[in-house]
Amino acid sequence: MECYNYSPLIYAYQCKNIAITGEGKLKAKMDVWKTWFSRPEPHMNSLKKLYNLASYNTPIEERQMVNDTAHFRPQFIQFNRSENILLECISIENSPFWTIHPYLSKDVVIRNMSVYTHGHNNDGVDPEMSENVLIENCVFDQGDDAIAIKSGRNQDAWRLNTPSKNIVMRNCTMKNGHQLVAIGSESSGSIENVFVDNCNVIDGAKMYHLVFIKTNERRGGYVKNIHVKNIQAGKIANGIIGIETDVLYQWGNLVPTIERKLTPIKDIYITNVHATKTKYFSKISGQTELPIENIFLNKVVVDSTLKKHIHENLVNFVEK
Template identity: 70%
Template sequence: MKTTFLYPLLLFSLLLFSFKKDKSKVSVNELNVEAPFEMPAIKVPDFSKCKKMPITDFGAVQGDKNKTSKAIAKAIDKANKAGGGVVVIPEGEWLTGKIHLKSNVNLHLNKGAVLLFSEKPEDYLPAVFTTWEGMECYNYSPLVYAFKCKNVAITGEGTLKAKLDVWKVWYARPKAHLEGLKKLYHQAAQYKPVEERQMVQNDYNFRPQFIQFNRCENVLLEGVSISNSPFWVIHPYLSINVVIRNVNVYAHGHNNDGVDPEMSQNMLIENCTFDQGDDAIAVKSGRNQDAWRLNTPSKNIVIRNCTVKNGHQLLAIGSELSGGIENLFMDNCTVVDGAKLNHLVFIKTNERRGGYVKNIYVTNIKSGKIDQGILGIETNVLYQWKDLVPTYERKLTPIKDVFLTNVEATNVKFISRVLGQQELPVENIVLDNVTAATVQDQNHIHQNLLNFASRN
């Protein structure tokens, strides 16, 4: 009787074990990163035991945008339902529309694979919950979009490339676009529901980001190259545990920042190369009322071993920083000689932003000629917004505790230029062995700065 009872139980246990063993799941590893502040371990998804799912098994055909788009979507759906899977893009060029990732999915591009994204705006409809320069809205889908995903990755040695036929025309920001900007600004300032902020209309021409991880957790972007972009290239937004490594970015269009971490935390960006039409790395945390509502700082971000070939700044902080930015560490980065760059580090804000900046550490940076200087801090940067829209609520930005160590450039106008505000001076800026072979203007140009130290 006892043996008869145990045998079915044992058989059931063996079958259950076999089922669990065969069903591939995403595992999560912890990555410890050194920083001059308390840095939490970053959780990184591991797809090494997950089943590979080539898009050709789902009907993808080179040169056929519709079939390839549908095949990618089917493969992503199957990988998600399986609890983990690697959607494989084989060698060759694959024309596609938008790609919407799901949890527990790794989009993997084999060596020689090119995902070529359509230039037609209608391929990025219906509108999705996204952002435009720090304000939430409904707009064209990012070319690759992940919304509320957990354990998601884009990996491989292939290339993601955007066709710019239409987007490059939209770079111009005509009158209709400026009207759309004004409308969105007023809606956000008045706390209108995001669902009412519909920007795919009236020729507003709000270009989408290339890759956006929106409210995601445990994100890996590794190995791929990214070429061209309608707007910001890589945009982790309200996301936590993000690793971006060994990525090559080439994008010289308008607003083509390389990476824009925004209201995101626990991030590592390493071993990447940026060749940009705008800032290489621009850390942000939302704009004005929207960011005050969301109340989430960008925090615990480490950037190391990166190379910049062109860009406006190596590291920009702001101007969308209304949620606050703290605990940022950049180490061992290089700007190649001949690159066109305005600053190595540029912190920018204005009287509408609020937020704060603190605990910024930049060490071991080498650069050639810089058009402006090594460190710039400006508190009245409004660009076209100065006359475009009014100030709803005035909030200044406290900026303090910025440390640069072992930074060198060949030719600059200044070492540091800090333009604080009389009623809220910038505080505690320390430069340790920050030098340039040639300084065209003055070493230090300062207004409203308390506690400055420079030692060589």
Template identity: 65%
Template sequence: MKSNWLIATFLILCFSTYGQSSFQKSSVIIMDKIEVDAPFEMPDILIPNFRNLPKYNILDFGAEPNDKEKNSRAIEEAINRATAKGGTVIIPPGEWLTKKIHLKSNVNLHISQGATLLFSEDPQDYLPAVFSSWEGLECYNYSPLIYAFGLKNVAISGKGTIKAQLDIWKKWFPRPKPHMESIKNLYNWAQDEIPVEKRIMVNDTANLRPQFIQFNRCENVLIEDIKIRNSPFWTVHLYLSKDIVVRNIDIYAHGHNNDGIDPEMSQNVLIENCVFDQGDDAIAIKSGRNPEGWRLQTPSKNIVIRNCTMKDGHQLLAIGSELSGGVENILVDNCVAGSGAKLMHLLFIKTNERMGGYVKNIYFKNIIAQDVQDGILGIDTDVLYQWRTLVSTRIKKTTLIENIFLENIQAKKGKFVTKINGNPELPAQNVVLKNVYLENSTQERIQNKHVSNFIYN
């Protein structure tokens, strides 16, 4: 695989929206066009280049080490200056305690080498609630630590570190009855088509932890070079966004539900040269839960993941279980899982009788792994987690799973090569493994049921 970096200059009229207000800004932005090879039609990806745009150092706006209030104001003021014509907000070397950060169009948040942007652990610093989502259901919740809504031409870059303090969030990791009742309410509100603005999940008992970074309904996004340490919830959430490049980032997050990157209902995405050390899935591709995916009708599509290293996590790539909007055209190429990775599967596709949607055209190749706890490929159509007993099935929709291709995969030890639990009403179709090698298996190597046209050679 290769990228051809072609620089094209466009006059871009950028519209930036936040909440119910909108404003218009004009800017000349240089756009990098990224061409990506894939076994499906992959559009070029356009991302902003801030190299020659003005820089705004937060020191010039009153930032002081360890002063949360001053730093938050300084970052906000620098972002407001940068968005007017496009520019880079500089976080200089040192440790900078801050509250939430809300990005704006035409802004690059640059974390300098030697800088740590340290986010407060106080949930009150992430209010008022913003338009977000929780496990595939839209709602108003605590703001992600870094939040971008409805933006164009936006980036997070630099060789510095962004870090979440977990003292309070750790107390929210368990799922006591009040929390479970809150997500039950959210599920039912979505089923009953209650408007999102009425799904308020900020109260004394819901404790829905925010994502670290969320790009929500954004276009032309770059995340580059940064180190991410800890996260209250999912680490990088790419939601209903398109034209995205994530490259050369390093994530360490071992809290509860700490997926590395979650593209959800997002399209035209390149993830490359990243390092993942996770307490959950390294990369999890999603597309909304039940009525949310059906309502928004936006599949996760045209996603290429390459040249990545997984140091730890549940799956190298998970698809689902929230996939009601569909997932298609996914390529994972040339990735490595090290000896301490403790992955359950390399590729795991998970759904249930309530999801509907589809999974098709998945290409998974040139992967080297050591030991896996379960196997190389898992497909399970009966994964419900807490939802099995929390709420009953109101609408039954099966998931079409077809055209799953694995090639040139090597692993040392695991239970099986494939374990496919297809749906008897709609079997998985056309699953092809070529040169897939598990050196030592502790169970039967092929454990499949309800699969049509399975090929293993």
């Protein structure tokens, strides 16, 4: 199989035994991408076109979206349908979109990485429909989530039916970003067995939640068996954990719901967590017809908070 390097964007397709290591820095020039951050009408029309092509299962080869106004930004590094991957000891600065994206891949190790990128949608690592992923000893300083676990969206992901699973994040430091770990909103292929351990969010980091699970009525899939423990954090703008089931962003008014599928969410464990200040401990919003199930908080301590818990449509919440 061939691998390609579009400097500085790295893309590997159907590759095995990949090792990208060293003490170097990968840096993207952001001049072009910054002009694409806004969402003018031609870009939004391209989003609508792609959504409809996918919703009605148009063959992939007919989904031609390359034009002067689509402004669909690439990931910095993408491993596509690859396996046995090691990404180690590299510093990444600036990214057009998601920074490191293992997609339909397995047996991935991301170790001793440093990510600094503050554009739009600049997640640190986005495992998507991937399994057996280890992220350890990394430093994240970006304008979006440190780790965002995804599993595809809507009809395409239902067809692929490949969960993201067996994902471990440990011994990492977060300097800035929206969430330490986000799950979704692309959850259509399902997400399970996520373990986050011994991570530190520095005091002064701009962060909304430690854990944020998000989906909407178009996604389907399931989210289950999420474990987060041994976390130290400073001030958090919102809370320790947030779960929202109606997160549509710009898609809410842009396109209609063509096929409705809800996302079961259950078995979330948060253990031994300390933060200095939050707006609330937890905000969990399930749906009337599909409540969220089994949320366990054990030894979660916040020095100062305005309100402890905000819950609706939640079954079996336990706090110790």
